[in-house]
Amino acid sequence: MFYLLEMSKSSLPTEIATARLNRLRMLTYLLDNSIPISGTSYRIGIDPLIGFIPGVGDFLGMSFSGYLVLEAALMGLPKVTLIRMAANILLETLVGTVPFVGDWFDFAWKANVKNMALLEAHLTSGRASKRADWWFITLLLGVLFLVAIAVAAISISIFKFLLDALVSGN
Secondary structure (H helix, E strand, C coil): CHHHHHCCHHHCCHHHHHHHHHHHHHHHHHHHCCEECCCCCCEECHHHHHCCCCCHHHHHHHHHHHHHHHHHHHCCCCHHHHHHHHHHHHHHHHHHCCCCHHHHHHHHHCHHHHHHHHHHHHHHHCCCCCCCCHHHHHHHHHHHHHHHHHHHHHHHHHHHHHHHHHHHCC
């Protein structure tokens, strides 16, 4: 793996790059489009479903999405594209914190599909771009991780508040 980190995008062997891209496509499909909604052409994935688990679901969903950003960084995407990808994840996660409304937003937003489209657009554009440096990537992933922890804590607090209100009848 460390060997791959040192390679530039142009020197990455085609079979490895293709396998990596296919793995990311499969993850994106699983997270955002793997389950058909009966009677419609709409599909959902497991990401919004695991989001129903207070705290843990938001953390897991953001972790899987963060993995896609890490792989995109390893493939040489520039800072601006990585920031757009992180913004998609942050929007989905922060809105997803709101009970029920956020879960419906998660069904529709599909940050992973948007991020995969950004990754593929960059890879097929043929434009030369300056890849993000490791300090930036570490900072970006660190921010995503800290937000994931904060969102999990907030989600658990909201869930506890609602559960206490329901049990006490207030």
